[in-house]
Amino acid sequence: AQTVTQSQPEMSVQEAETVTLSCTYDTSESDYYLFWYKQPPSRQMILVIRQEAYKQQNATENRFSVNFQKAAKSFSLKISDSQLGDAAMYFCAYKNTGGFKTIFGAGTRLFVKA
Amino acid sequence: GAVVSQHPSWVICKSGTSVKIECRSLDFQATTMFWYRQFPKQSLMLMATSNEGSKATYEQGVEKDKFLINHASLTLSTLTVTSAHPEDSSFYICSARADRNQETQYFGPGTRLLVL
Numbered sequence: 001a002q003t004v005t006q007s008q009p010e011m012s013v014q015e016a017e018t019v020t021l022s023c024t025y026d027t028s029e030s031d032y033y034l035f036w037y038k039q040p041p042s043r044q045m046i047l048v049i050r051q052e053a054y055k056q057q058n059a060t061e062n063r064f065s066v067n068f069q070k071a072a073k074s075f076s077l078k079i080s081d082s083q084l085g086d087a088a089m090y091f092c093a094y095k096n097t098g099g100f101k102t103i104f105g106a107g108t109r110l111f112v113k114a
Numbered sequence: 115g116a117v118v119s120q121h122p123s124w125v126i127c128k129s130g131t132s133v134k135i136e137c138r139s140l141d142f143q144a145t146t147m148f149w150y151r152q153f154p155k156q157s158l159m160l161m162a163t164s165n166e167g168s169k170a171t172y173e174q175g176v177e178k179d180k181f182l183i184n185h186a187s188l189t190l191s192t193l194t195v196t197s198a199h200p201e202d203s204s205f206y207i208c209s210a211r212a213d214r215n216q217e218t219q220y221f222g223p224g225t226r227l228l229v230l
Contacts, residue, residue, distance in 0.1 A: 033217050043152075043205060045221035052217075091157060095217065100146065102219055104157045 002027045004094050006105035013082045014113050020067075021077045021108050023092030030054075031097040034068065034075045039107075040088040048090070051075065053097075079110075087112045117141055118210050120222035127198055128230055135193045135225045137208030144210035147191040148219065149183060152205045164191040188213075198229040 003026045013019035025034070036048040051059045051068050058066050063083075067076045079086055092105040117140040127133050137147055145166045150158040162183050163171045170183035180202075182194040191210075195202050205226050209219040 035218070037221075042223070043207075044223045045158075045207065045209070047218065047220070050218060097217065100163055101160060102148075106157050109155075 002029070002094055002096070002103050004092055004103050004105040006092050006108050008108045009106070010109045010111065012111040012113060013079070013086075015082055015084060017082055018078060018080045019082055019110065021079075021090050021092075021110065023075045023077070023105060025073050025075065025092070025094045027073070027094065027096075029096050032099075033095045033097065034066075035093040035095070035102070036064070036066070036075075036077045037091045037093060037104075038086075038088045039091065040085075045091075049077065082112050084112050084114060086110060116212060116218075116220040118208065118220050118222040120208055120225050122225060123223060124226050126228045126230065129199055130197055133195045133198055133227060135195075135206055135208070135227075137191045137193070137210070137222050139189045139210040139212070139220075142210075142212040142214065143188040144191075145188060145213050146211045146216075147185060148209045148211075149181075149191075149193050150207045150209070152207060152224075154205075158207060161193075166191075195227065198227070200229045203227055203229045 005024045032053045034051045038046045049061045063080045065078045089107045091107045095102045119138045121136045147164040149161045161176045164185040166185045172178045185191040207224045209221045
């Protein structure tokens with residue numbers, strides 16, 4: 001069975017600085033998707049970024065980028081120029097291509113200091 | 115695009131009553147929707163997968179008679195918590211998978227249920 005591990009329950013970053021959130025996963029599949037979701041205090045889950053496993057190029061969305069290391073089964077999220085609005089819970093997630101379920105990690109709470 | 119709504123956002127009910135939560139995909143068709151439960155400061159726990167026109171698939175440990183799911187159309191799924199008890203108080207989140215892009219889920223804003 002696939003698992004997703006987020007080893008950092010909490011992280012803190014100074015406004016305008018860069019922070020990296022860690023995520024590792026375990027799977028025997030070769031074709032899958034990885035996601036980072038943001039859950040702000042409103043609790044609305046928002047898709048931040050998506051990575052397809054067959055693509056070697058790391059996904060980027062404005063200030064958000066990932067470091068996808070397929071062999072190491074690692075999928076970290078880098079937030080550049082952190083803003084107060086980035087404060088939230090961040091969930092790493094995994095899904096087999098063509099599969100039904102998305103598996104979520106335990107989450108990392110990010111605090112942004114002004 | 116890819117907006118999912120949930121109604122109500124907040125509900126308080128008495129123990130023993132039933133509560134219905136609606137999940138709608140507003141601008142896309144969704145054959146498959148998912149219902150999650152989230153406890154404070156925890157991750158999402160998948161309760162069931164809802165498929166349009168067929169019975170929902172429940173995760174192990176989730177009582178299907180307690181949590182009734184109906185996916186009557188390509189844009190609407192409902193979760194009914196029957197004979198609610200205080201331990202059912204939680205945050206319930208639905209998500210939908212667009213038929214045109216089945217690899218990504220889009221989430222509703224969630225429903226906070228408090229059973230007195």
